[in-house]
Amino acid sequence: MATSKRKKADTDLGTMILRNIAATMERERERRGLNKKELAHLCEMTSPYYLRILDGSANPSLQVITRISTNLKIPLQELMMGQKSGNP
Numbered sequence: 451m452a453t454s455k456r457k458k459a460d461t462d463l464g465t466m467i468l469r470n471i472a473a474t475m476e477r478e479r480e481r482r483g484l485n486k487k488e489l490a491h492l493c494e495m496t497s498p499y500y501l502r503i504l505d506g507s508a509n510p511s512l513q514v515i516t517r518i519s520t521n522l523k524i525p526l527q528e529l530m531m532g533q534k535s536g537n538p
Contacts, residue, residue, distance in 0.1 A: 465506075470532040471515065472504045478522050493518045 479489040490500035494517050502508035510518075519526045527533060 464509075467530045468503070468506055468509070471510070471518065471529055472506065474524065474529050474532060475500075475518065475522070476504065478524065493521050 475489065475493070479486065482489075484492070486500060486504075487497045490497045493500070495514065499508060503510060515526070515529065518524075519529045522529070
């Protein structure tokens with residue numbers, strides 16, 4: 451039996467962060483009027499990898515998360531925790 455090489459978030463916090471990243475990316479995509487391929491390109495990733503982030507099967511590295519934050523001009527806190535800066 452083959453084992454999956456796909457790495458999943460190991461904690462509830464990790465799962466929450468991955469969901470928030472996906473939700474924030476989709477919110478920004480819709481806000482900017484982009485399709486999924488265009489947003490993937492803007493964030494310097496392939497479309498299949500972007501789709502894996504959306505469905506929760508990707509576990510992006512800190513480098514990828516930072517690149518998303520930088521290219522979307524969204525603070526890391528907002529991207530990962532789903533909170534805009536300055537909100538309690």
